[in-house]
Amino acid sequence: MKHLERKSIALPLKKDDDWRKVLKIKLNALKPGLIEIDCRDWQFNCRDIYKLASLLNESGCKLLSIQSDIPETIVSAAALGYQTQLAKNYNEGIAQQVDRNLPGKSSANTLFHKGTLRSGDHLKAEGDVLLLGDVNPGAKISAGGNVMVWGRLRGVAHAGKEGNNNARIIALQLRPLQLRIADVIARGPEEKPEPGLAEEAKLQEGRILIEPANPQNLQK
Amino acid sequence: MAPNTRTILICSGKGGVGKTTLTANLGIALAKQGVRTVVLDADFGLRNLDLLLGLENRIVYTAQEVLEESCRLEQALVKHKQEPNLALLPAGNPRMLEWLKPDDMQRIVEMLREIFEYVLIDCPAGVEDGFKNAVSATKEAIVITTPEVSAVRDADRVIGLLNTQGIKPIQLVLNRVRPKMIASQEMLAVDDVTDILALPLLGLVLEDEQVIVSTNRGEPLTLSGSNSPAARCYSNIARRLQGENIPLIDPAKEEQGLRAKVRRLMQTKIF
Secondary structure, three states, rough: OOOOOOEEEOOOOOOOHHHHHHHHHHHHHHHHOEEEEEEEOOOOOHHHHHHHHHHHHHOOOOOEEEEEOOOOHHHHHHHHHOOEEOOHHHHHHHHHHHHHHOOOOOOEEEEEEEOOOOOOOOOEEEEEEEOOOOOOOEEEEEEOOOOEEEEEEEEEHHHHHHHHOOEEEEEEEOOOEEEEEEEEEEEEOOOOOOOOOOOEEEEEOOOEEEOOOOOHHOOO | OOOOEEEEEEEEEOOOOHHHHHHHHHHHHHHOOOOOEEEEEEOOOOOHHHHHHHOOOHHHOOOHHHHHHOOHHHHEEEOOOOOOOOEOOOOOOOOHHHOOOOHHHHHHHHHHHHHHOEEEEEEOOOOOOHHHHHHHOOEEEEEEEEEOOHHHHHHHHHHHHHHHHHOOEEEEEEEEOHHHHHHHHOOOOHHHHHHHOOOOOEEEEEEEOOHHHHHHHHHOOOOOOOOHHHHHHHHHHHHOOOOOOOOOHHHHOOOOOOHHHHHHHOOOOOO
């Protein structure tokens, strides 16, 4: 088999130009191969990433991995099974994001933690929390805002612990022992979820509901 | 003086999963390979490593006297009868728990490192002071667990604590594996355990009645060169520690022979 070359393309910043336009120009200049895309500050849902991948396919390239400043983009890409990497300036990205979406509310305080939470550990955050790693059985993660787990959630998660009913819990694999949103408590589902499907839990009519993840919802 | 001494803590969190048995068998197996090995009983509250090695009646001094400087280290070390490469440093009396500090443990281990190539520390159960003292003196760790949710949960907690202390590498031994029960899905499979603990697997130890017999006799299984399933597993673990590349046993293939074939036939839905 022919060894394919690995190339990386960086999309423009959101304020500078439209990514589709720039991507087409950049792709024309490239030979077919494996491509790493740096999405910078673009927030993509699964559909956007699917579109991105098919644009690459049209010009004979294959999407290998996604890099981004925005955690939601990373979650979408990981849900579709691509390799992902959160850019180094993720804190800036998150800060901007929160500023835009939650005007006047506790902004810029997403706690970022890398590593697996093992039994007995408890990760607490005032605002949102993003965990890169698993939450093992017996461990707990809680946040005043949203709980986002880029990994397997098998312990206990509490979102909106100060009473925020709109908080959500999102994980690449949602298999918790127990979920709590605001002051509502639910036992985790008995059956195993489909692999590769990111899911989120939200509060609806006083009950906790689990559905396929849509990172866009986190903006509301 | 041995420059490349490996100090390995053998711990589990939960009690009764086989820390002491693994320490004793690993000690003997390493000594048989010609490596100068010492086993240190860090379980001062409930010591029994000396029992398993059959050395109880030879203890004169303990780690306590060494620390108090009322005897030399060489006097306290108990050489094994059949395996002169193996020595035991016995734990002192349970009162020691009250005054023993991480510094003391480090001092003892530092002395042992001068003489031996392997220092195996048998850790007490739990995650309290005894555990903390033992961790402070070690560089590597072997976490042993059984395929039960409670043991796996405790092992997970211990691994988290070892990680915060910068212990590296940490390897996993899965004890009391019953291939039959895994095949019929009555027991956690090997993958289920490694999936949660996310550690490199150093070895599996099959469930074996001979372990009980050998414990009661004070003769570790690896000593007699017995060919019982657990003895083979322990020897393989020792050889892997030494860097040999020995494939892990596959629990699914352990069940061979006529009876297994008949059982498998009965489970397949031909009829």
